[in-house]
Amino acid sequence: MSEHSHHHGQASGHFHTHTTDAELAETLNLDALILGSYLEAATEWAAELAPDAAIIMDVGAGSGAGTVALARRFPQASITALDRSAVMLAQTLAAAQEQGMAGRVDTIEADLNNAWPASASADLMWASSSLHELADPERTMKEMFAALNPGGVLIVIEMDSLPSFLPESMPEGSAVDPGVEGRLHAALAGSGWNQYPEWTAGLERVGFAVERRHFPTLGSSTPELSARYARAFLGRMAFALEGTASSADRASLEVLLGTGPESVERRGDLVVRGHRTGWAARKL
Numbered sequence: 322m323s324e325h326s327h328h329h330g331q332a333s334g335h336f337h338t339h340t341t342d343a344e345l346a347e348t349l350n351l352d353a354l355i356l357g358s359y360l361e362a363a364t365e366w367a368a369e370l371a372p373d374a375a376i377i378m379d380v381g382a383g384s385g386a387g388t389v390a391l392a393r394r395f396p397q398a399s400i401t402a403l404d405r406s407a408v409m410l411a412q413t414l415a416a417a418q419e420q421g422m423a424g425r426v427d428t429i430e431a432d433l434n435n436a437w438p439a440s441a442s443a444d445l446m447w448a449s450s451s452l453h454e455l456a457d458p459e460r461t462m463k464e465m466f467a468a469l470n471p472g473g474v475l476i477v478i479e480m481d482s483l484p485s486f487l488p489e490s491m492p493e494g495s496a497v498d499p500g501v502e503g504r505l506h507a508a509l510a511g512s513g514w515n516q517y518p519e520w521t522a523g524l525e526r527v528g529f530a531v532e533r534r535h536f537p538t539l540g541s542s543t544p545e546l547s548a549r550y551a552r553a554f555l556g557r558m559a560f561a562l563e564g565t566a567s568s569a570d571r572a573s574l575e576v577l578l579g580t581g582p583e584s585v586e587r588r589g590d591l592v593v594r595g596h597r598t599g600w601a602a603r604k605l
């Protein structure tokens with residue numbers, strides 16, 4: 322315990338204060354691999370509501386998990402991935418190429434905080450974990466409503482909570498306090514991370530007819546994948562506890578992100594959990 326109770330200089334690499342798009346893309350890819358079962362259910366929902374969608378937009382596409390799932394679900398459609406990050410769009414195109422779908426996927430690099438790209442219209446729009454990142458989400462909803470063809474559908478997806486990995490209790494003598502994860506989530510929530518309002522009212526205000534669904538997800542994963550996701554997520558988010566964390570919490574994170582027997586790679590008891598909510602907003 323004592324060897325972990327200080328914030329070693331050597332550990333500073335674990336406490337990133339800055340995340341690159343490439344790091345975010347890695348987390349998103351692992352999320353899709355492990356917690357991606359909602360993609361199956363949510364694209365099926367989209368296909369029920371917009372069976373003939375020929376033009377689809379993935380708004381805030383990130384590394385392309387949604388784009389690829391939509392291209393698979395709608396084999397006749399063309400999909401436009403929109404993001405402000407060129408790094409993300411390159412990853413989306415690479416993912417589409419890998420699945421042999423590159424011919425049906427194109428990209429628009431645009432920052433929606435400026436304005437909706439004038440020429441972009443669609444039968445189906447998909448905004449997964451992206452609406453809450455916008456400066457004025459309701460303005461963008463209004464723009465999406467206008468850019469949807471009559472009868473069109475917007476699917477909005479958000480994570481109900483940040484992904485968690487640790488079991489509820491630890492064996493006696495463990496250097497990891499299982500409460501660290503809850504405190505990390507609370508600290509991130511306090512700084513506005515992944516916070517979103519109940520979108521129903523805003524979507525209705527701009528004219529949509531709205532339905533809502535919950536997608537509970539227990540990750541299906543190998544220990545190796547769980548460890549990679551835990552390292553990517555905790556490594557990227559640990560900065561949130563900097564300055565406020567107790568020394569026990571710092572020690573816990575250092576142990577998890579270190580290389581010892583209780584590190585994420587070697588502990589073998591991680592269970593990835595994550596839940597999502599989806600809104601189907603129809604332009605009647």
Ligand SMILES: C[S@@+](CC[C@H](N)C(=O)[O-])C[C@H]1O[C@@H](n2cnc3c(N)ncnc32)[C@H](O)[C@@H]1O
Pocket residue numbers: 349380381382383384385386387403404405406409431432433434448449450451454455456
């Ligand atoms: C958390 S990621 C979600 C990615 C993907 N939809 C998914 O569910 O895995 C949010 C994405 O929205 C993009 N984004 C954030 N603000 C944006 C803006 N103002 N205009 C366009 N894209 C934006 C980010 O670059 C990032 O790729």
